[in-house]
Amino acid sequence: MNMPSSLPVVRLKPKANARAIRHGFPWVYDNELVTDRRTKGLAPGTLAVLEDDKRQPMGLVATNSKSRIFCRMLDRNVGASIDQTWFAAKFTKALQMRERLYETPFYRLIHAEADGLPGVVVDRFGATAVVQPNAAWADALLEPMVAALVEVTGVSNVIKNGSGRARGLEGLEEDSAVLIGTAPAAPVPVVMNGATYMADLTGGQKTGLFYDQRPNHGFAASLCKDAKVLDVFSHVGGFSLAALAGGAAEATAVDGSAAALELAFSGAAAAGVEDRFSTRKGDAFDVLTALNEEGARFDVVICDPPAFAPSKPALEKGLRAYERVARLAAPLVTEGGYLGLCSCSHAADVTRFRGASLRGIGRAGRQAQLIHTGYAGPDHPLMPQLAESGYLKSLFFRL
Incomplete structure (x- = not known):
């Protein structure tokens, strides 16, 4: 001890x-x-x-x-022993809540400090777990942590994703590997809100899929029946595939990554909605500008960009980028249509993000009603004492 x-x-x-x-x-x-x-x-x-x-x-x-x-x-107990038993207690507590929330084993199992494992993220994809040890202590104690993860959850495969900005801030090198079992040979299908997403657990962004937007995908889908939908910064089709599951007439996904768009199309095909789905590869700002020049219009437009303000020094520049997204996206929305704007920047709180979004909408000559504010799903719990754990904001406007 x-x-x-x-x-x-x-x-x-x-x-x-x-x-x-x-x-x-x-x-x-x-x-x-x-x-x-x-x-x-x-x-x-x-x-x-x-x-x-x-x-x-x-x-x-x-x-x-x-x-x-x-x-x-x-x-808080200075006599605690940080061993496999200690980790198992953390995983057990986290698993109990996720099993109550979700019928299938596809969720974020550990959300860092909020689940008592600082700097550690674990996303579960059925029999495979992807671990991001974004703090030095977790890297050093990875062996008992992974042993406890297997013991508690029964997963067959554990993948370490040792990439990303957070590890750099800790002075850690990039280091990814299969720790237990094997990596899935093909993208893993994940069903959420009636849509099928294809998660690339070794070559995709982060752990392969963004579970945090699950409830916001669901809300957006409720606006999309018979609608023409544009999903910008779509990654693997987050909002567009949910929209099609919600009865959208058609949906277009825009992303700069050809690989992500291929996964999005695979998800559409798996759900049998590929005939109503299209993709457009390119820089999102360039595509938004081009669509405006083309006179395109959509009933629902949703923009879910990467973190433009990942730190306080980047805040003002990031807010200007969010304003620009809103300014370019708002003219594409039909009268009485809906605009969804998202931010995953913890440095930009919801008040600052909402202000930037409204400035962009106003500069586009549109008026807006804010109808819904969404946050990350409950498998991404908020630690009340740590504002950084509540990073995701999704604002839905009627224009």
Whole structure:
């Protein structure tokens, strides 16, 4: 067992916000700690006891001197042993909720801090789980973590997706591999909201599919009966395939990736709606501009771009990009039609994102009613103390 005396100690500065940490905030930034040669010399992923400035223990943390987030809270019990049993308890708690929510084993199983595993994402695709260890401690303890994942869920295959911006911020190299079993030889079909999506678990974006938009796909589909639909930044057909399942007359998916559009078409074919589905490859801004020049009109237009504001320094530039999306998309919507605008930028809160969207709609000469605001599905729980865990916003307007 890791007793406090056997672990290194890191200590908060007197002016650090110890109250926030006691009330559940899971991070300690590098400028909040007393840092000396010993502290800075801790290997990334080292476990330590966090103390306040009065030397009172606050919890067991994972450290990373190479990251702006120096400490991530793992357990309020400083005597906890971070082993397979500890991981199994976390997975069991997470699995119980997902099994209550979903009838089939296709969901986000672990949503990082909100599920008690800081920096860790696990998406489940039936018998295969894709793990993103985006923090140094998770990389170091990957073996007991994966053993617990198999023990609790019974999955046959575990894939490590070691890519992405988050790992770079932790000073981690890109490293992807099959850890248990084999990788699926073909894209995995995933049924959501009556649509079939094809998830490429090894060559696709992130873990292969974005589960977070599931409820927003469903809401959008409710607007699409007999409609002509445009899905911009579509990836593998997120909104367009849901629209067709909801009875859309036709849907067009726009994306810059030919591979993603091929998967989208495969999903349409699997659902038997390929005759009402078309794709258009190209830069989304260029395609929106071209469609305006062509005089195209759609009953429903939905834009789900990548994170234009992934950090606070990028916020203003990102908000201008969201405004531009709205300005180019709004003229394509028929009178009385619907415009859906999405943001996965945690730095742009819903108020700032809504303001940018409305500026774009106004600059396009349109007036809007906001009819629905959507967030990530319940398999992406929000940690109330950590605003970053509530990154996804989807706004639906009637123009």
